[in-house]
Amino acid sequence: MSMPATEDETLPREAPTGEDYGLHHEDVARCVDALDAGDTAAVQAVAESLHAADAADLIEALNPDQRVQLVRELGSAFEPETLSYLQAPVREEVLDHIGPRGLASALAALESDDAVEIFEDLDPSFQQRILTQLPEGYRLILEEAIAFPEDSAGRLMQREVAVIPVGWTVGETIDFMRSAVHLPADFYDLYVVDPKHKPQGKVPLSRVLRTKRATPITEIMEGDLNTVPYTMDQEEVAYLFRQYGLVSAPVLDDAERVIGMITVDDIVHVIDEEAEDDLMKLGGVGESDLYGRLIETTRSRASWLVVNLGTAVLASLVIGLFEATLQQVVALAVLMPIVASMGGNAGTQTLTVAVRALAMKDLTPANTVRFIGKELTVGFLNGVVCAVPTGIVAWLWFGRLDIGVIITLAMIVNLIVAGLFGTLVPITLEKLRIDPAVASTVFLTTITDVVGFFAFLGMAALFLL
Amino acid sequence: MSMPATEDETLPREAPTGEDYGLHHEDVARCVDALDAGDTAAVQAVAESLHAADAADLIEALNPDQRVQLVRELGSAFEPETLSYLQAPVREEVLDHIGPRGLASALAALESDDAVEIFEDLDPSFQQRILTQLPEGYRLILEEAIAFPEDSAGRLMQREVAVIPVGWTVGETIDFMRSAVHLPADFYDLYVVDPKHKPQGKVPLSRVLRTKRATPITEIMEGDLNTVPYTMDQEEVAYLFRQYGLVSAPVLDDAERVIGMITVDDIVHVIDEEAEDDLMKLGGVGESDLYGRLIETTRSRASWLVVNLGTAVLASLVIGLFEATLQQVVALAVLMPIVASMGGNAGTQTLTVAVRALAMKDLTPANTVRFIGKELTVGFLNGVVCAVPTGIVAWLWFGRLDIGVIITLAMIVNLIVAGLFGTLVPITLEKLRIDPAVASTVFLTTITDVVGFFAFLGMAALFLL
Numbered sequence: 001m002s003m004p005a006t007e008d009e010t011l012p013r014e015a016p017t018g019e020d021y022g023l024h025h026e027d028v029a030r031c032v033d034a035l036d037a038g039d040t041a042a043v044q045a046v047a048e049s050l051h052a053a054d055a056a057d058l059i060e061a062l063n064p065d066q067r068v069q070l071v072r073e074l075g076s077a078f079e080p081e082t083l084s085y086l087q088a089p090v091r092e093e094v095l096d097h098i099g100p101r102g103l104a105s106a107l108a109a110l111e112s113d114d115a116v117e118i119f120e121d122l123d124p125s126f127q128q129r130i131l132t133q134l135p136e137g138y139r140l141i142l143e144e145a146i147a148f149p150e151d152s153a154g155r156l157m158q159r160e161v162a163v164i165p166v167g168w169t170v171g172e173t174i175d176f177m178r179s180a181v182h183l184p185a186d187f188y189d190l191y192v193v194d195p196k197h198k199p200q201g202k203v204p205l206s207r208v209l210r211t212k213r214a215t216p217i218t219e220i221m222e223g224d225l226n227t228v229p230y231t232m233d234q235e236e237v238a239y240l241f242r243q244y245g246l247v248s249a250p251v252l253d254d255a256e257r258v259i260g261m262i263t264v265d266d267i268v269h270v271i272d273e274e275a276e277d278d279l280m281k282l283g284g285v286g287e288s289d290l291y292g293r294l295i296e297t298t299r300s301r302a303s304w305l306v307v308n309l310g311t312a313v314l315a316s317l318v319i320g321l322f323e324a325t326l327q328q329v330v331a332l333a334v335l336m337p338i339v340a341s342m343g344g345n346a347g348t349q350t351l352t353v354a355v356r357a358l359a360m361k362d363l364t365p366a367n368t369v370r371f372i373g374k375e376l377t378v379g380f381l382n383g384v385v386c387a388v389p390t391g392i393v394a395w396l397w398f399g400r401l402d403i404g405v406i407i408t409l410a411m412i413v414n415l416i417v418a419g420l421f422g423t424l425v426p427i428t429l430e431k432l433r434i435d436p437a438v439a440s441t442v443f444l445t446t447i448t449d450v451v452g453f454f455a456f457l458g459m460a461a462l463f464l465l
Numbered sequence: 466m467s468m469p470a471t472e473d474e475t476l477p478r479e480a481p482t483g484e485d486y487g488l489h490h491e492d493v494a495r496c497v498d499a500l501d502a503g504d505t506a507a508v509q510a511v512a513e514s515l516h517a518a519d520a521a522d523l524i525e526a527l528n529p530d531q532r533v534q535l536v537r538e539l540g541s542a543f544e545p546e547t548l549s550y551l552q553a554p555v556r557e558e559v560l561d562h563i564g565p566r567g568l569a570s571a572l573a574a575l576e577s578d579d580a581v582e583i584f585e586d587l588d589p590s591f592q593q594r595i596l597t598q599l600p601e602g603y604r605l606i607l608e609e610a611i612a613f614p615e616d617s618a619g620r621l622m623q624r625e626v627a628v629i630p631v632g633w634t635v636g637e638t639i640d641f642m643r644s645a646v647h648l649p650a651d652f653y654d655l656y657v658v659d660p661k662h663k664p665q666g667k668v669p670l671s672r673v674l675r676t677k678r679a680t681p682i683t684e685i686m687e688g689d690l691n692t693v694p695y696t697m698d699q700e701e702v703a704y705l706f707r708q709y710g711l712v713s714a715p716v717l718d719d720a721e722r723v724i725g726m727i728t729v730d731d732i733v734h735v736i737d738e739e740a741e742d743d744l745m746k747l748g749g750v751g752e753s754d755l756y757g758r759l760i761e762t763t764r765s766r767a768s769w770l771v772v773n774l775g776t777a778v779l780a781s782l783v784i785g786l787f788e789a790t791l792q793q794v795v796a797l798a799v800l801m802p803i804v805a806s807m808g809g810n811a812g813t814q815t816l817t818v819a820v821r822a823l824a825m826k827d828l829t830p831a832n833t834v835r836f837i838g839k840e841l842t843v844g845f846l847n848g849v850v851c852a853v854p855t856g857i858v859a860w861l862w863f864g865r866l867d868i869g870v871i872i873t874l875a876m877i878v879n880l881i882v883a884g885l886f887g888t889l890v891p892i893t894l895e896k897l898r899i900d901p902a903v904a905s906t907v908f909l910t911t912i913t914d915v916v917g918f919f920a921f922l923g924m925a926a927l928f929l930l
Contacts, residue, residue, distance in 0.1 A: 021691065022704065022826060025830055025831055028831045051708075053708045053710075057827075060827070060832075178675055178676065180675075186672075188671070188712065206627075206649075208674060209639055209642045209670060209674065210642045210648065239486070239487065243518045245518075264730070268733065271736055271740075272740075275737075276821060278744060279740070279743060279817060283817025283818070284810060284814050284817070290818055290827055290828070294842060297839070298842075298843045301847060304814070305810060305851050306850075312806040312807060316799050316802060319798065319802070323796075326798050334781050337914070338774070340802065341777040346770060349770075351748070352748025353745075356744055356745070356755075357755050361487065363755070366526040374759055377763075378762055381763045381767075382763055382770055385767050390774060397785075445806075449806075
């Protein structure tokens, strides 16, 4: 392209390197110093130098007392957008301090989807107090939004959307855009609608810009439009965006009229949340554990640990069946954790793959049988790979070939069982419409512990004594 | 907005409901039937009815023989874009069948970033064979791209980018867009550059559309631009997009000139990959495990299991130290797995939170001490919560108060240790620039097993005998 020389040197800026992005340790230190000194101007200077997302990270990096102090020092300089970047537990702390009036004016300053995201997490009684403080228009949007099902497209969407009638030309479209007031702050596609407001197609903005004014909009429109019913679950919406590489999609009401729009930046958050959710559930922790109050974190983790305690006691009961055997051959007590541990680990491998594949819709009825077959084979092969050296070590260690043979067999059995239940447990939970990530681990390790101890000690009781 | 009535009824389409999206079980069944019948036309009809992303899912749902058969039946009707949606192991199978000539023409039909993504995974010798088959222009782009570091912004970017000089008006910009040929297929932002091709700011397309022709572009430009050096790691790029809600960002060379662009749809893939990576590594499995060949999956999982076997044997050695104690009090053998299991679970909880927080840059030097303090406290509290009932059960079960007291103390110790090392292990690995997800679990469970058995049996040896 031609690049006319220009003398405009009024914008000398250095491009940042990668490490310049995000909140810096020094920003936190400067803020803490300013807070300690009670220097309001310095505190405000730090906050103002930061993007709202980084300001949110700053608040999260402070301790609870400092957070309250920061919000107080900022006063009306507090940037409403910061709220939408805060993790839920920290946001609650900040909102407690801002109060209903401050929150009402903050919400009115945000885009509708961001306002809904904050509003939906509030207590119903607090929601009512906020609503009475809001101007009519905002009140209606929020009331409508929380009437949509939780985690639905209706909650996720923004109301501001750019639609044009099917009969327009590119020129008419551009003229309309220049004069319209109720458009979103930023958007990437125009939706073309019929007189009933039903979508007929979409036009990426770059295509509008590149086309002559006289061209009818239908000529550059993509008719194959991916639309989102307002009831669609946000995970489904994320699947749609990811599968077809969408940048935006229109949301439809029951009569299939365009009522809003979802953009890919909202979806990035959903994808992050989803991924975090699976990871956290497999690890036996709740969401927002990191910033949760100590007592909440303790309680939410304890519930999982208590379940695990129950299953551990169950495994001990199995061991208890063989007390007499253990008394006579104490080597069994030394070796038995190996069998259980290997089963648990192999099962976790299978489970992790299955849970992820279910979440990504890669594990479907079409390939379930093949998947289970593969896992059984992998379980058997790795059973042999791990069990034979273990048997040899056991034989050499205790000088008893029979113990070596028994641990070898028990471990192979346990790894096959691990492969089988590592797939069956999450698939069954999914069928029962229970999140396969949340309960799988505890079921599975119970099975591998019980089978591991039972196979090893049972064979020992039968053949050694 | 005004909505002029129109009589255009030439586009009657029904909006799909949410469940219509994605590959259906029936599509797979139809395809398999057509393959079995050797009905080329029917096979092609199924493939043509699908979006490239769904066609890729179809190929993945077939077994390896069917995949080869499908590719053969499709012949030149095979849609090149499908390749970029395939998981790596399946893509390899397909490429084996397509051969270098077919791949060369497929690559030439794709956008540069998609072509690079496929090309970079090939064997170097295969890459050379492809390069000789490609037209000059494509060859240079691919050669340059693979010269960039792996997983860098240079690899991720597309070469096609929309830049305009700093002196233009909105009208000049639109006129240029209408006549330019080397623009990306779709784009969302224009980058404004100085005569040296250094970026000065960006303009979202919606803003160009909404502004009068005479307005200078600098007036609607966002000067606060997030740029990406070509060397930046893709995880950093993903952080940047996520943190600031970006839709696109320009990529700069060493002289800070714009050489390409990264768009948010590429980032969605990176975020998915990253999340999958952490999940898989914590679960002890490799990437692309699901579609990996049986023998590769077995081998990659075996390596992890063998490491775990080593640590399990280590734990057994600890138990072995107390053979004499176990011989005299067999109840200890029954109870000891409870102590180890609870430590492992509590440690995994902490570890999961820490690994995720490190990946999301939520765990920083600014809050590390607070995080460790919290985990120690949670460990202690949940230690007490779980250990006291366990102690009572043990006391009632075996009728010995001393065993109850010892298991209580051992479990509290182990849960505190779990909290401590659940944080220290991943933080230390991160400091050493080792991925904290990959090696954390094995370190941690070794520690909780060893500490659990040692604390429980050690106290028993000291106080019971």
